Amino acid sequence: MTETTIVQYLFKRLHQLGIRSVHGVPGDYNLVALDNLQEAGLEWVGNCNELNAGYAADGYARIKGISALITTFGVGELSALAAVAGSYSERVPVVHIVGVPSTISQKQGALLHHTLGNGDFSVFANMSRSISQVVVHLTDPTIAAREIDRVLRACYVSTHPVYIALPTDMALQKIPSKGLETPINLSMPPNDPSIEADVLDSITEIIYSANNAAILVDACAIRHRVIDEVHDLINKSQLPAFATPMSKGAIDETNIRFGGIYIGDVSRPDVKKAVESADLIISIGALKSDFNSGGFTYHTNTKHTIEFQVDHIKIGYATYPGIGMKSVLQKLLGSLDFHRIRHTESAKSKPPRLVNQEAENSGGQEITHSWFWPHVGNWLQEKDVIITETGTANFGILETRFPKDVTAISQVLWGSIGYSVGACQGAALALKETDRSRRVILFTGDGAFQMTGNEVSTMIRHGLKPIIVVINNDGYTIERMIHGEGAVYNDIQPWKHTKILEMFGAKEGEYMSYAVKTRKEVDELFQKGNEFSKAERIQLVELFMPRLDAPRALKITGKMSEKLNAKMEDTKYA
Template identity: 80%
Template sequence: MSNEITIVEYLFKRLHQLGIRSVHGVPGDYNLVALDHLAPAGLNWVGNCNELNAGYAADGYARINGISALITTFGVGELSALAAVAGSYSERVPVVHIVGTPSTLSQKKGALLHHTLGNGDFSVFANMSRFISQVLVNLNNPDIAAREIDRALRACYVSSHPVYIALPTDMVLRKICAKGLESPLDLSLHPNDRETEDDVIANITKMIYSANNAVVLVDACAARHRVINEVHDFIDKSQLPAFSTPMSKGDIDETNPRFGGVYVGSVSRPDVKEAVEAADLIFSIGALKSDFNSGGFTYHTSTKRTIELHSDYTKIGHATYPDINMKSVLQRLLSSLDFHKIRHTESAKSNPPLLKNEEVEKSSSSEITHSWFWPHIGNWLQENDVVITETGTSNFGIIETRFPKGVTAISQVLWGSIGYSVGACQGAALAVKELSPSRRVILFVGDGSFQLTGNEVSTMIRHGLKPIIVIINNDGYTIERMIHGEDASYNDIQSWKHTNILETFGAKEGEFANYVVKTRKDVDALFKKGNEFSKANKIQLVELFMPKLDAPRALKITGKMSEKLNAKMEETVI
């Protein structure tokens, strides 16, 4: 290896070493020279329809690949991506946001350049990203550029949060020492204080041995901070009933006989609610108790009887242990616990059957309802599918779907930006193509959400991706209707001809397929295992019609809770 390398080459080679193979973004004059060096570093340029879509796609790519990169241009480009990057920060997704900026000389002079506010302040946009980035670095000094790149990339991976890297145009080709590339990045966690961890292990062990019917509750940060293997080992060895949350849907193997369902506080199915809340110990891993993830803050569990493991602290009852990360704690528990001493009673049943909906059982209607569709679609899913659901009816409906082994679920329950899922589908499908092309990618998105980012289907076609896109046509923003304004005009949308979209975006004859599904018989005919549609060997779009005011059970309850909560907050302000 040469002793010197350009800053941009160093950066891109580091991305490649982290396992990134494709970079999302939109070209702009402040990043064009940098983009010339992607291919030589072994990176593929995606080229999205806009920066917001690119940010969503980078998020989806990272959830499959483990980390991703996004490149935008200064000002107009980076600001267009901000909502997506904020979502990745909120949801703990590691995205490297690289921004091409004007030259250091122009910035020093305060030049009146395009894409600026015309006031000579070149720091204002980076400052906007400061609060949604784990680390913000500016590669304006060649002497420390390599160290700053490594610092940012390590922070991105370890924290599972986005980072911001500013790359001025006159720094792109500046030479720096290449020696750092000879050693892989140190991605190890900071070790826990041994004495404190010993105390944590002793207290957890005592509580677990004393419990009669403990349960495991797995949440989003278990996957985000890469402890799912340890979680599965713990469930298998302890044989404790295990439950997930909406944000961790799919993280636990749902074919495991110890899987009990999805716990969403008072929004849970009655059997799940009873099993979790009757437990005398909750072993919580990676909790993120947001409103939609906790059933409107309706967890009825005792803090005194809860052990919480997090990425940067551990909580046992009312005692908090800062800087004690869950990976080390779980690994020590797996090696030190006598699992024969762990007991549980039948009051904490696992793997209950899906509830039968009385309305569905008695109804002879042919229309497709949420209560019928979501449990039904579980029979069609295959092992290792990637299932992406949109903020809205799909996010709540998928709770009722039992997954085969190895299914990965992607959703945005906390940030909740409508339109997210279409971009995320592109990124996820691309990562799947690179890593395991035999996996199917299935998107469920509402007609309202699709209108925000539907043009990203064009990028899917461009890169030969083959997702199954199910557009749920229920005539508008149904999730908003469930919260407020059932018949309000602001929840209405313009009707689109969805089955013309693939052809409009350039899909070639024979390389795509469209379907319209209006009845339960249509669903059964199309979503049939083994047929051509299910092979997913081309990009396919399904327009599936549901009643305008029909919604999943969980959304109906949560919608009313949200309306009441919003009303209370308004009363407090007044």
């Protein structure tokens, strides 16, 4: 019987899933495993720290569909946990592989480095249990292949991180390689046919009886891979369609049926009116977090909502557990008589404007959020990948109208400041492997950039060519909008951002840096077809904005968050 090793089986399975690069940081408990990457066709990234590596793995997975992260026991894995928790929160499939001490050392309770000194080798894996779909310890060669296949399937199907502990003395243990001949089954569990048929009948009847239905697409439609079905439904039904902050970019914004971004009371007035006047909401993949729902201010009627989720369907107040949306949507597309769907304009918004005319006519050369974000839409190209940081960029991009096939990456639910720089590295690397023609553009704040900006050196190391726009507004503006406008804790030490690329070792002629302080300078930089816009090298733009200026949506949400936080404190001490 042909044999392989446990680590080679694991790495070859990752390769079969489409992974080509593995993020992480070396440590003595994972070094033997790392020796085996290239033989399996995988490349080592080598990040600046484990937190950055976790963010990068998240960004890579959002492009490739799944990613892998390798850390070492204790000190390494704990450094990555904030990032892995973010991937769990945001439903991103990341395989977290941890090199751990040998099974012998663990049985003996040896007093090893990177431990708590108490002989307990399970404590760190237990910390990961609540942020992992499955936790697996590869300690038994007789079932190792089966366990690897089980955990990788769980990662892909659930779109959540998983945790694999690989002891040093297990990595090179021999196991049969026959399992590698059969691909891992990545299909969703089948729906019960009779219940699914009843659900389809009910949904069909409700859609036919509606006068002005609207489609509302959210994050889980992206995560659970039903965007193709969503586009078919929009195009065939010709119903107006709206996105949420977490699903920005999921809908083709050049489609005449696209109505804008719905965020409850934070929405533009025309969008709010259009969605809330609909007599039926077809909700696909809803994830109603505070920032994603305008501080829980949706004004839609549950009775008149059909909600599609990965593991259940809700029709009004009735829930059908175990009925997944992908199969239902596919069957619905094949059975609906689209001529019977009523079309009115009352539930349609005007398309988002490419230019904020009021800001455009306000005069002056100061770069404000109300002027900048609509302006960016004129410069973006089809198939761009846009990464926005938690803060002004996440809220500002909602005012930007995307060209066709633009991918947006953000972290609206987990909201970890600093996420975007690592995510940019991972996304850019994934595109280097798949489609080098697509531009990668990062919008981050000066405060967030200080947390993870060293990951730019990894971008340089791997020849990645993103456009990095650092918004210099003198500190944590998102926090200022919530509380403490002038508080010292929202201040930061100013950096010389235009020196960053040179400082991290970018070679002369392979990078460019710019400082932009006026609207005229933005227009000159953002000319289509110029050297900057071609994105043929890594580039960093320091974009200066007023300290207390913020996007419209952030100003409203910030006040809502402050009130919500105060309300919760009042309740706590009542």
